[in-house]
Amino acid sequence: RRRCVVCGGPVAAQVFRAVDPSLRVECLVPDGRAAPAGAAVMRLRGRARSVLAAERTALNVMQRLTGMATLTARFVRRVKPYGTAILDTRKTTPGWRALEKYAVRCGGGTNHRAGLYDRVLIKDTHRALWGKRSLAGAVRAARRRCPGRLVEIEVETPSELAAVLPARPDWILLDNMDPACLRRCARLCRGRCPLEASGGITMANVRAVAASGVQAISLGCLTHSAPAADLSLEIAAG
Secondary structure, eight states: OOOEEOOOHHHHHHHHHHHOTTOEEEESSOTTOEEOTTOOOEEEESOHHHHHHHHHHHHHHHHHHHHHHHHHHHHHHHHGGGTOEEEOOSOOOTTOHHHHHHHHHHTTOBOOOSSSSSOEEEOHHHHHHHTTSOHHHHHHHHHHHSTTSOEEEEESSHHHHHHHGGGOOSEEEEESOOHHHHHHHHHHHTTSSOEEEESSOOTTTHHHHHHTTOSEEEOTHHHHSOOOOOOOOOOOOO
């Protein structure tokens, strides 16, 4: 009923086929493609009993994933002039992570970590356990412990950023900073390390965040708060 970026068609098609292999399913709009309001995105032919039995599960999947792809695409369009990457997070529905991260890609976003195994991210909880030892030391310790893995560390102030730069982390996450503070950090970093902004970022301020000079913006809302797309199934008799 509204313009959207379609996602989940092949998954919904599998739902229908699982209920009744004789159903003929045609995805009219491929995943990742925008569809205008009122467009048909899928066509089904077969027994009405089978179609109605699978309807709600298939719609739940498509509405959820299409909503995520659509929200991601909105953020991507906002920051396009700056070349800033829009990243997801691990704030996903249990059991749905692969599908939800796929939806982010369909919307033009980029996947951040899939789990705890593919990148070291030193966050505030880890820093609390690290105590008063240097943040640069935490980066070096992580690199020794996990050779070959990217190492990223979260900082909350420009002074913390300056403290970790000598350890040359692969990424630095700037947590809950306003655009002015982000610009200061970008000048301080001078391209020595890519910067990721996160926390408190909305559709209203994402453009200002991108303009600060960060390379990426991570948004948990892409997966945990995206509104479901308004899709419905209509029966054409005859």
